[in-house]
Amino acid sequence: MTIRLRLPAALLLSGLVLAGCSDVLEDFPDTSVATMRMSSDSLDLVIGNQVDLGAFPLDKTGALRPGRIISWSSSDLAVATVDDSGRVAGVSGGTVTVTATTGGVSGQARVRVGNAPLIQLSRTAVPVATQAGQTSPPPELVTITNSGGLSLTGLTLGAITYTGGTSGWLVASLNATSAPATLTITPVTAGIFTAGNYAASIPVSASVAANSPDTITVSLAVAPGPPTARVMTIAGGNNQTAASGSTVAVAPSVQVADTFGNVVAGLPVTFQVLTGGGGVTGAVANTNAAGVATVGSWTVQASGAVPASGRFPNQLIATAAAATGVTFDAEAYFSYTTHVHGMWVAYSCTGCHGSAGGLSLAGTAAATYSGELFNVVTACAFGGGVLEVAGGGGASAEANSLLMLKLDHASSLATSPCTLGMPTAAPLPAAVRDTVRAWIRAGAPLN
Ligand code: HEC
Known part of the structure; x- marks a missing residue:
């Protein structure tokens, strides 16, 4: 540099001298700008936003030659402006060329100006359903497109959040980081294994998008396990006692669940009388949300041979598809009053x-029960513990x-002071006498 400055201008301009000095001059670097490298050749800019472009003057060896004054220009100021520092501002939709120039050398950047991209999901609610403990449902696809301007790039998935108590039941993946993506x-x-409703949120993010993150909600409905494994249990109304021909106080009910203990709703349960000869109303009942089905009513009956206890067994069976039936027990009795x-x-x-003096069977049930029958000493001196009606129940009371x-025209009457059977002509039908027999065997209560 110093040598060249010493040369007279006339010599410098002379081709002859230059030729003679060429070997010397080539030892000094040519610092003039040969190219202009831009920080970016092409970029997107949202209307109203700004971006700083950089322009780097390089000499012919590719070395940076800083310290130059760079002038900036935009090909269309209605689309984007640029200031002296290379800061580009988006004005309206379009594409401009921003040029940076120094020493007659320019670099260009293509700037696309437009509205911000928007994340557009083909659906934001994805319902999936399965049964407890069963094969997972198939994958679901959601398409991600750009419903805004420019390009939707930099797509990422955020952490999945779960509600409903169980987590980790989703895997989410993107096939591309730019829209369109799946x-x-x-x-x-x-x-x-627990039936119920669960939900998970998947955030889809892109820093360039005006609506980032957008969220997909996956709702998972887990129904009870498969029907081959239902379990029916008694929910209420077992082991009751009622007068023959009346309904038990608590209508029997069952609960149905799967093998995992999840109750099964909306399942028809059929109630049928198994023994005793009674009947039901509402024989088919659907299980409610708690998995419980209740028969309309169960009327018990005292029929057949009189049991030693005087109480007649009745059974009701509840059945449902793919469940082992359950049986309810009840006892029917004959009541004094009824x-x-x-x-x-x-x-x-x-x-x-019909009247007092001797045995009076007229009057109210309570009056004849207390005044004439139950534990009343008989005028017939029969001997032993014989009373009009003996309490205590069972065979001895009978x-x-x-x-x-x-009533039975018992042979023992023949040797007693009161020999007549009642009615005197012939015994009443066995079934009629059994009504009294059952009542006495059951303890002859005033019921
Ligand atoms: C035709 C009249 C007559 C009719 C009907 C009759 N009884 Fe009698 N009953 C008698 C006479 C008389 C005695 C007393 C004689 C005897 O016990 O052998 C008696 C005695 C009795 C005794 C014993 C009373 C005691 O303490 O000694 C009983 C119990 C009895 N009857 C029940 C009945 C019942 C129950 C009926 C209806 C199913 C009935 N009787 C129908 C006439 C009748």
């Missing part, structure tokens, strides 16, 4: 036993009740 949502639910007392008029006993001996 999000694959793979449920991994085989390990969920079944026994009315017989005194119906079978004309009151024709002879044997010690003169009422029963009379």
